[in-house]
Amino acid sequence: MNPVLYLTVEIRDRDLDSRLLIAAHAVEMGYTVIVGQQWFIFNNFHRMPPGIVLFKTANKIQTENMANAKKFGNLVATNDEEILACGSEDCFLLAVNDEALELCDIFFAQSEPHRAALKRKFPKMGCKIHVTGNPRADLIGPWGRTRYLKLAEQIRAEHGRYILFNTNYSRLNSIWGNVDQALDVARRAGTFDPDDKASVDAVSEDLAWESRNRAEIINVMKWTSDNLKDHKVVIRPHPGEKAEYWDDLCGHVPNIRIVRETDHIPWTLGAELLVHTSCSTGTEAALLNTPAVSLTPMPEAQRHELVLSNQVNPTFKNWNDACHAIYSYFNENTGPLANKPSTTTVIESYFPNKGAGESASTMTNHMTELLEKRGASASQDYAWKPLPGGLRPVPRRDVWKHKFSVEAEEVIGRIEDLRPLAGLTRPIKLTTIAESLFKIFPNYS
Numbered sequence: 502m503n504p505v506l507y508l509t510v511e512i513r514d515r516d517l518d519s520r521l522l523i524a525a526h527a528v529e530m531g532y533t534v535i536v537g538q539q540w541f542i543f544n545n546f547h548r549m550p551p552g553i554v555l556f557k558t559a560n561k562i563q564t565e566n567m568a569n570a571k572k573f574g575n576l577v578a579t580n581d582e583e584i585l586a587c588g589s590e591d592c593f594l595l596a597v598n599d600e601a602l603e604l605c606d607i608f609f610a611q612s613e614p615h616r617a618a619l620k621r622k623f624p625k626m627g628c629k630i631h632v633t634g635n636p637r638a639d640l641i642g643p644w645g646r647t648r649y650l651k652l653a654e655q656i657r658a659e660h661g662r663y664i665l666f667n668t669n670y671s672r673l674n675s676i677w678g679n680v681d682q683a684l685d686v687a688r689r690a691g692t693f694d695p696d697d698k699a700s701v702d703a704v705s706e707d708l709a710w711e712s713r714n715r716a717e718i719i720n721v722m723k724w725t726s727d728n729l730k731d732h733k734v735v736i737r738p739h740p741g742e743k744a745e746y747w748d749d750l751c752g753h754v755p756n757i758r759i760v761r762e763t764d765h766i767p768w769t770l771g772a773e774l775l776v777h778t779s780c781s782t783g784t785e786a787a788l789l790n791t792p793a794v795s796l797t798p799m800p801e802a803q804r805h806e807l808v809l810s811n812q813v814n815p816t817f818k819n820w821n822d823a824c825h826a827i828y829s830y831f832n833e834n835t836g837p838l839a840n841k842p843s844t845t846t847v848i849e850s851y852f853p854n855k856g857a858g859e860s861a862s863t864m865t866n867h868m869t870e871l872l873e874k875r876g877a878s879a880s881q882d883y884a885w886k887p888l889p890g891g892l893r894p895v896p897r898r899d900v901w902k903h904k905f906s907v908e909a910e911e912v913i914g915r916i917e918d919l920r921p922l923a924g925l926t927r928p929i930k931l932t933t934i935a936e937s938l939f940k941i942f943p944n945y946s
Contacts (some may be wrong), residue, residue, distance in 0.1 A: 502551060502552065502574070502576070502872055502875035502876050502877040503533075503550040503551060503552045503872075503877055503883065503885070504531070504532045504552070504665065504869075504872060504877045504878060504880065505532065505533045505534070505535060505550060505552035505553075505877075505908060506523070506524070506527050506532055506533070506534045506535070506552060506553055506555065506865075506869075506872075507534075507535045507536075507549075507552055507553065507555065507575070507886050508520040508524060508534060508535070508536040508537075508543055508555050509539035509542055509543075509554065509555060509556055509557060509696070510536065510538060510539060510557070510905055511539050511557055511582075511904055511905060512535055512582075512740050512761070512904050512905060513740075513904065513906065513907055514740060514762075514764050514765055515637070515740070515907045516582060516583060516729075516745045516905075517907065517915070518636075518637075518640055518764075518915060518919070519635075519636035519637045519640060520555075520917060521536065521912065521915050521919055522636050522639075522640065522861040522919050522922065522923055523555070523861045523864055523865050523914055524536050524916070524941050525637065525861075525916055525920065525923035525925045526861055526862045526865040526923050526924075526925075527865050527868075528925065528927060528929055528941055528942060528943055529660070529871065529923065529924065529925050529926065530706055530865070530869060530879055531879030531880070531881070531927075531943055532869060532872075532879050532942075533883065533885045533940065533941070533942040534940070534941045534942070535549070535885070535934065535938070535939070535940055535941075536912075536939055536941060537905075537907070537934070537935075537937050537938030537939050538800060538897070538901065538905050538906075538935075538936070538937040538938050539557070539566075539905075540895055540897065540901055541892075541934075541935045541936075541938050542554070542681055542938070543566045543569065543897045544697055544893055544895045545573070545598055545887075545892050545895070546569050546570050546573040546575065547569075547573050547888075548720065548887050548888050548890060548891065548892050548893055549573075549887060549888065549892070550885060550886075550888060551573060551574030551575045551576075552576070552621065552872065552877070553575060553576040553577070553578055553855075553868050553871060553872055554567075554570045554575050554576070554578065555578045555579065555864075555868065556577065556578070556579040556899055557580070557581075557582045558579065558580075558581045558582055558583050558597075558598040559579045559596075559597050559598060559601040559602050559605060559608065560583075560597065560598050560601065561598040561600075561601065563579070563598070563601050564598055564600045564601045564604065565864060567579075567601055567604040567605070568604055576607075576868075576871050576875065577604050577605050577606050578605065578606060578608075578609065578612070578864075578867070578868055578871075579601075579605055579606075579607075579608055579609070580608070580609040580610075580633070580864070581593075581596070581597070581611070581613045581615075582637075583595070583596050583811075584596075584615065585611075585635065585637060585638070585660055585781045585784060585785070586610060586779075586780065586781030586784055586808045586809055586810060587615075587807065587808065587809060587851075588807065588808055588810075588811070588812050588847075588851070590614070590617075590618040590621075590811030591807060592807035592808065593614070593615050593618040593619065594618060594619070594622055595624075595807070597619070597622070599623060602619075602623050602626055602937075603625070603674055605626075605629060606629065606871060607629055607630075607631065607665075607867055607868070607871060608626060608629055608630045608631070609631060609633045609864050609867070610630050610631065610632045610633065610819040611632075611633075611634060611635045611638075611697075611851065611852070611857070612632060612634070612850065612851050612852065612853055613632055613850075613853070614850060614851065615632070615851075616630050616631075616632050620628060631863075631867055631905050632853070633863040633864050633867070634852065634853055634854055634855065634859065634860030634863065635852060635855075635860055636860045636861040636864070637794055638788060638852040638855045638860070639855055639857075639858045639859070639860045639861065640766075640849070640922075641766055641785055641788045641789050642754050642788050642852070642855035642856055642858075643855075643856045644855070644856050644857065644858035644911060644922070645858055645922055646766075646770065646789060647663050648823045648918055648919070648922070649764075649766050649767045650770070652764075652767035652775070652787060653767040653768075653771035654771070656767055656768060656771040657771045660733055660735065660758065661732075661733060662731060662732045662733070662773055663732055663733040663735045663758075663773065664666075664725055664729065664732050664733075664734055664735070664772060664773060664774045664775075664776060664827075665735050665737060665768055665769060665772035665774070665775045665776070666678050666718060666721070666722055666734065666735065666736045666737070666746075666775075666776045666777070667737050667739070667740055667765065667769075667775060667776075667777045667780050667782040668715070668718065668736065668738050668747070668777075668778075668906040669739040669741075669742075669777070669780045669782075670709065670711045670714070670715050670739070670742055671739050671741030671742050672708060672711055672946070673708065673711045673712060673715065674715075674738075674742045674743050674746045675741060675742070675743070676740075676741055676742060676743055676900055676903055677900060680708065692873060700873070701922070703802060709799070710799050711744070713798045713799050714778035714779070714798060715778075716784065716798075717778070717796045717798050717819060717820045717823075718776065718777075718778055718796055718820075720820035720821075721776055721796065721820045721823055721824055721827075721904070722734055722736065722751065722753060722757070722776075722826075723751075723818065724824045725776075725821075725824070725827070726751075726754055726756055726757055727829075727931055728824075728828070729831065730756070731942040732756075732773065732831075733756050733757070733758060734751075734756060734757045734758070734803060735757075735759075735768065735772070736751070736757065736758070736759045736760070737759075737760050737761070737763070738759070738761060738766055739780075740762075740821045740903070744759060744761040747759045756902060762903075765782060765785075766785070766789070766896060768822055769782060769785060769789055769791050770789050770791060772791055773795065774791075774792050774794070774827065774830070774831075774838070775791055775792070775793040775794075775901060776793070776794055776796070776823070776827075777793065777794075777795055777810065777814075778795065778796045779795055779796075779808045779810060779811055780795075780808075780810060781796050781808070781809075781810065782810075783808075783809075783810025783813070783814045784808075784809045784810045784813060785810075786810075786814070787810070787814065787844055787848060787895075788852070788855070791939065792830070792838050793810070793814040793815075794814060794815050794816070794817060794823055794826065794827065794838065795810055795811050795814045795815070795816045795817070795819065796816075796817055796819075796820065796823055797811060797816045797818060798818055800816075800818060809847070812844070812847050813844040813847055813848060815837040815838060815841055826838055839863070858922060862923075868915070879946040881943070885940060885942065887922050892934070892935065894935075895935070897904075901921075906936075906937050907937050909931060909933050909939060912931060912939055912941075913931055913941045916929065916931075916941070927943045927944070928943070928944040929942065929943060929944055930942055930943075
């Protein structure tokens, strides 16, 4: 076993900073980190020295990748990047595959409710599940959010006062193409079974839910654009959506901006209000102390009960009620946005110790302990390099590039930005292995 951590990334704006925070802790301990686009890593396990691989979830799609990692001597760790939005046990279990869990050497649960749900459903996991918190929550909670303040101020200086609309209609408006292609991705992930009536019915409800939500949020966009003239409307499509849909719909309106492929945290921090439809960004807004409203035109839908944002943001069944609340907030400082009850207890139960900033270091410690039990140890004499035969080129689909593309200079800048939070004192080196994939290691020279 080698002193190397493989940190896989699927979506840049969601995953990169939290992975780089883990990388910074590992490098400080003397370990080598390979971090970046997951597809290259998945296709080169047989050509890279074995270490420990951190997967972003334990869904059905990851089962084959985990099995392949194990086949070539790697340890397997995972957290679940899909559950930041979850506010119920059913939600915690939506994308978890039992075969994938069996392949895990360690699973990082976000909270005690998360761990309890997993242990009830998968009792064999036992001591493999550790509550570590979530680095993403740490970075936007009181401990880490200051690093976003400068960029948020730059956004406000450029755009003025704005209301942010985050959309999440990745089946109706999928980057994969059409609804059928989006459902095929869900099938491979294990969240949709075309031969199971209950699954088909659930997908039908989801599509109706997306359609109703989209119609309501468009009405709020139009009302805001027409009635709050001292604010801009900023639309930020979900990474799984085609931004062109929104360009065609309202890109011509003078006070509407469509932003894409940008870090959503500074945009949320700089906004005077976030509007969404049962999205995880509503939970992030609560962590950032940004006012938010959630449109819920189908409160009877299962999704409404699953998501945490509907527990920590005011909810509205229709666009007219939402607009009335927005008007009252901005013009009279009254209504549910001005007088919303405290959600501290709810937030703390799902994001324990978010103010301590310990999630990334705890995850790193667990992974390095596993490596050391298998004989690995940090050493300045260790130099990661591909196995004989070299690495296999992996052409990237346009969809993959859309999800995750980053240059070395930006990665270096982000690590330096994270240095004080991670307590990183070592000088580092970074080399590019492949497109959007990097080796980060201590600079002993």
